Amino acid sequence: MPMRLSIHHAMASLAGLACLAAIPANAQAPDPARPVPAFIGNVTDGALVPLPGTPALAVAAPEAPVATPREKPETFLFSASRTPGHPVEFAGSVPSPEAARFLGSVAGADASVLGVAQGFPADFATPAAAGLRALSGLAVGELGFDGEYWWLSGDAIGEEGRDAVTGAIASLRTASLWTAEIGLASEAEVCLQKLVAFASRNDILFQSGSARITDGSNAALDELAGYLAVCPNTAIHVEGHTDSDGAEDLNLALSVSRAEAVVSALVERGIPLQRLYAVGYGESLPIAPNDTPANKQANRRIAFSLAEN
Structure with missing residues (x-):
């Protein structure tokens, strides 16, 4: 043997x-x-x-010893998510109404949906605020807390953006409690985020009652064309909106004409026509009540969305 x-x-x-x-x-x-x-x-x-x-x-x-990755829970005690074109959305609970108001101010979003519950660590608000700031650096992402550990996942714009987000998490005093899974945003996600930020400034202006773009909007159109050049494979809906003054059918026609005017201005700046689709919604999709001059001005706008493949 x-x-x-x-x-x-x-x-x-x-x-x-x-x-x-x-x-x-x-x-x-x-x-x-x-x-x-x-x-x-x-x-x-x-x-x-x-x-x-x-x-x-x-x-x-x-x-x-080999570290065992933490398994991400299916639900969180507290969470916040970010998508292009939308404010941060909260879900779950926080330790107090004051914490909800504070985190809402950090995110620039409505936190009234958050409930109040016991069992949170005394310093919950500090890492939560840091996580929300890191979330703001992502094109799309989610922040979550399960009662002991933190998760941050999503897509950053470029490698520098990803390094900035992961570096911010690594520098936290509670970094050992965090799991960060950060990828790179797709061309479409990058494009949409830039367009949403641009549209929020409402810099493309028209002469009253017409589809003629004011001369003061040329710099904004140049900036917009630069954003679209970064994502050459993405098709865009250029959407016209009006306030509620005047006849509804006339407002619809005006919104279409204004969207077409923006498309023409972008084509003059080198953006291929086949990438652009003019859409008019008239007064049907207001973002504010049509009750003050400021709100009506906000409703008279050009917005953007990605065309579905």
């Missing part, structure tokens, strides 16, 4: 050879009653160091 040699037997045999190599030629045979040491040497800083003239015994270094 072949002999099997375990790692323990091998280590003992090597130790015995090392011991024999250190015995002078004229030495007497060892007393069989005395145990043979497994290794001859001194202990220095917790490690065995061989004596001079004694061959070193190679011992494998212990393997570093």
Whole structure:
């Protein structure tokens, strides 16, 4: 029967050879009653160091422990999500109404949907605010807290954006409690985020009651064309909207004409016509009540969305 040699037997045999190599030629045979040491040497800083003239015994270094990734829970006690064109949306609970108001101000969003619950750590608001700021650097993403650990996932705009977000999380005092899974945003996500930010400024203006773009809007159109050049494979809906003054059918026709005017201006700036679709909604999709001059001005706007493939 072949002999099997375990790692323990091998280590003992090597130790015995090392011991024999250190015995002078004229030495007497060892007393069989005395145990043979497994290794001859001194202990220095917790490690065995061989004596001079004694061959070193190679011992494998212990393997570093492998961290087990945390499993993302299906639901969170507190969460916030971000998508292009929409404010941050909250869900779940926070420890107090004051925490809800604070986090709503950090995100620039309505946090009144958040409930109040017990069991949150005393410093919950600090990492939550840091997570919301990191979330704002993503084109799309989600922030979540399960009662002990934090998760941040989503897509950043470019590698610099991804490094900025992951660096912000790594610098937190509670970084060991975080899991960040950050990818790179697609061309369409990048394009949409830039267009939404641009549209929120409402910089494309028209002469009153017409589809003629004012000369003061040329710089804004140049900026818009630059954004569209970054995502050349993305088709865009250019959407015209009006306030509720005047007849509904006339407003619909005016919104279409204004969207077409923006499309023409972009084509003049080198954007291919086949990428652009003019759409008019008239007064049907207001973003504010038509009750004040400021609100009516907000409703007279050009918006953008991605055309479905």
